Amino acid sequence: MDDIKKMIEQARKAGKRPAFSYDRVSTQEQADTGSSLQYQADAGQRYADANGLFIVHHFSAAESGFKEGRKEFNDMLTLSEKHGINDLIFKNADRLGRNQIDHQRLKKYRKEKEYVIHFYESATVLDKDSTAEHELFSHNMAGFAEYWSNKISQGVKAANKYKAQRGTPAGRPPFGYVFDYEEKLFKIDPEKKKILHKIFKEYDYNGLSIQAICDKLNAAGHTSPRGRKWQKAHLHYILSNSIYAGYFFDKDGKEHNANHEAYFTRAQFEERQYKMRKSFRGTRKRDTNYLFSGLLRYEKTGRMLTGEMHKGHVYYGHRNPNVMFSQMQIIISIIAAITQLQAWGKERKNKFDNDVSGNIRRIIDEITTDKRPMKKSLEQRIGNLKAEEKRLLKLFSQNAISKDSLLESIEEIKGERNECEDKLRKIDNYDFTRADEFKKNVNVFFETNYTAEENIASIREIVDHIIIPEYVKDHVAYDDKGIIDELDNNSGPGEPLSIEKTADVVKPFAAKIVFKRQYRPLFDYITEVRNRKVMLPELTELRTILIETLAEMAG
Structure with a gap:
C-alpha cells in the first residue's frame, strides 16, 4: 500500500510514532446498519492524538472475533511487519479477538518483536516490559473475552435449538x-x-x-x-x-x-x-464415476453423500459434519431395503393370484391393449373435481368459507383438472414404448437377486435417490459381508426372505429408497401394504395406481 508509506513519512515529519488501529464488529449487518465502527475509529484517533501516535491506517472489519485466521487482522500484522509499525491500537481485549490464539500471538510479538499494544478504553499499554499486574490483566481480559464469546455462542445455540423444536428455522426469514x-x-x-x-x-x-x-x-x-x-x-x-x-x-x-x-x-x-x-451442467469437484454417485443421502443431515477413493476402496460421505460409509455398508443397506419390498410379493403368491410382479405385468398388458380403462379413470377424476368445485361454491354461498379460501381452492382444482384433461387428450396418441419400459424395469426389480453385488447397479433405472440410515454407521462394519451371506443363504434368485425373517434381519439398517416419479406411486403402495401387513391387497387399487401412472407417462 503506497498510501501507508506516505502516511508513515507524515508521522515521522510530525515527530510521532506510526500506528495501526483495528476496529471490529462481528457481522456485516452490524457494519451496514450500526455506527460502532465509526465510533471505534473516532475514539482510536483521539487516543492516538493524545499519546504521540499517528494512525497511518484504520483496519475496519466485520468478522467474528471467535475464530483465528481473520483476514483484516492478519493483513494488519503482515503489513506491520513489512513497514516496521510496532504500535497497534484496539478499543479493548474483546475487540482484539475472542480466541486465545490471537491473544497469545500478540503476546509473542510483544516479547520477541517489541510490539506495543494499546487498549484505549482502559488506558492500558502492554509491551515487552509490562509488569506482572499488567500481564495478569491481559490474561484475564483475553480469558473473559473468550468466555463471553462462548457464552454468547451457547445462548444462540440453545435459542436456535428451542426454535427448531417449535418448528421455526434459525435466522432471518427467507424471501417471501x-x-x-x-x-x-x-x-x-x-x-x-x-x-x-x-x-x-x-x-x-x-x-x-x-x-x-x-x-x-x-x-x-x-x-x-x-x-x-x-x-x-x-x-x-x-x-x-x-x-x-x-x-x-x-x-x-x-x-x-x-x-x-x-x-x-x-x-x-x-x-x-x-x-x-x-439439468446441472457445471463441474463437480469430486469424481462421479462410482457405483452410487448422485444417488445417496444421509438420513441425519439430508445431504448428498459423494464418492471418493481411499487406499483402493470406495467410500461415500460428506464434511461438516464428517460422515463416511464404505461401499459395502451402502450395498448392505440397499439390499436390506430391496429384500423387504421383494419379500412382500413372494410371501403372498398363493393368496394374491400370483406374485406382485406377475400381477403388475398382467394389469399393464390389459391397460395398454385397451385405452378405455385409462380414459375412464381420468374422466372419473375430472367428474370428482367438478363436483368438488360445486361443493365449494355452495359453501361460499352459505358463508361457510371465505372468498380467499374459495378462490385459492378453485385455482388448485382447475390446475389439477387441466392436467387430467391434458392427459386425456394425450392418451389417443399414447406411446406404449414407455409403458413397456416401465413393465420391464418393474419385472427386473422383483426377479433380480440383489444379494449378488454385480446386479445392484440395475436399480439406477428406477431409483431417484437413496437415504442411508444413521444405524448403518454405528452397527454395520465397513467390510462386513456376513449380513449379505446370511441373506443369500436364506434366498435364491427370485426367492427373497420371508416377511418375518426379513423384518428381523434387515429392518434396522434398511435404506429408504425414493423411486423415480413414475415408479413412486406403485412402490409407495407396496410399502404401505407391507407395513399394514394386509394379507390380500386389492387388485382394483393396484389397477387404479397403474392406470394413473401410465396416464401420467402419456404423450
Whole structure:
C-alpha cells in the first residue's frame, strides 16, 4: 500500500510514532446498519492524538472475533511487519479477538518483536516490559473475552435449538416470508407471494431456465431479496431451499417440520431437486464415476453423500459434519431395503393370484391393449373435481368459507383438472414404448437377486435417490459381508426372505429408497401394504395406481 508509506513519512515529519488501529464488529449487518465502527475509529484517533501516535491506517472489519485466521487482522500484522509499525491500537481485549490464539500471538510479538499494544478504553499499554499486574490483566481480559464469546455462542445455540423444536428455522426469514413477533413464526409475505409463485410456476411448469426467469423478473422491475437485480445465485437458493416446502435442517443436519405455511408440497420440492440435478451442467469437484454417485443421502443431515477413493476402496460421505460409509455398508443397506419390498410379493403368491410382479405385468398388458380403462379413470377424476368445485361454491354461498379460501381452492382444482384433461387428450396418441419400459424395469426389480453385488447397479433405472440410515454407521462394519451371506443363504434368485425373517434381519439398517416419479406411486403402495401387513391387497387399487401412472407417462 503506497498510501501507508506516505502516511508513515507524515508521522515521522510530525515527530510521532506510526500506528495501526483495528476496529471490529462481528457481522456485516452490524457494519451496514450500526455506527460502532465509526465510533471505534473516532475514539482510536483521539487516543492516538493524545499519546504521540499517528494512525497511518484504520483496519475496519466485520468478522467474528471467535475464530483465528481473520483476514483484516492478519493483513494488519503482515503489513506491520513489512513497514516496521510496532504500535497497534484496539478499543479493548474483546475487540482484539475472542480466541486465545490471537491473544497469545500478540503476546509473542510483544516479547520477541517489541510490539506495543494499546487498549484505549482502559488506558492500558502492554509491551515487552509490562509488569506482572499488567500481564495478569491481559490474561484475564483475553480469558473473559473468550468466555463471553462462548457464552454468547451457547445462548444462540440453545435459542436456535428451542426454535427448531417449535418448528421455526434459525435466522432471518427467507424471501417471501416475514417474522410474526406475536406468534413467533414465519408468515407468508403478501407483497412477495406473487413473485415467488411466478418463480416456482416458471421453473416447475413452464420449463424456463434459471437465467431466463432472472431476465423476466428484471425486465418486470422486480428486485432481489437485497434490492438488486436478480442473479442466478439468488434464484438457485430459493428453488433449492426446503423451508418453502415446510421443513428445514438445523446446524447439526437434523431435519425438522416447520410450523409455517409452505408454498408447495414436499413432493413438488423433491421433484424440482431432481430436475435441477438433471439439468446441472457445471463441474463437480469430486469424481462421479462410482457405483452410487448422485444417488445417496444421509438420513441425519439430508445431504448428498459423494464418492471418493481411499487406499483402493470406495467410500461415500460428506464434511461438516464428517460422515463416511464404505461401499459395502451402502450395498448392505440397499439390499436390506430391496429384500423387504421383494419379500412382500413372494410371501403372498398363493393368496394374491400370483406374485406382485406377475400381477403388475398382467394389469399393464390389459391397460395398454385397451385405452378405455385409462380414459375412464381420468374422466372419473375430472367428474370428482367438478363436483368438488360445486361443493365449494355452495359453501361460499352459505358463508361457510371465505372468498380467499374459495378462490385459492378453485385455482388448485382447475390446475389439477387441466392436467387430467391434458392427459386425456394425450392418451389417443399414447406411446406404449414407455409403458413397456416401465413393465420391464418393474419385472427386473422383483426377479433380480440383489444379494449378488454385480446386479445392484440395475436399480439406477428406477431409483431417484437413496437415504442411508444413521444405524448403518454405528452397527454395520465397513467390510462386513456376513449380513449379505446370511441373506443369500436364506434366498435364491427370485426367492427373497420371508416377511418375518426379513423384518428381523434387515429392518434396522434398511435404506429408504425414493423411486423415480413414475415408479413412486406403485412402490409407495407396496410399502404401505407391507407395513399394514394386509394379507390380500386389492387388485382394483393396484389397477387404479397403474392406470394413473401410465396416464401420467402419456404423450
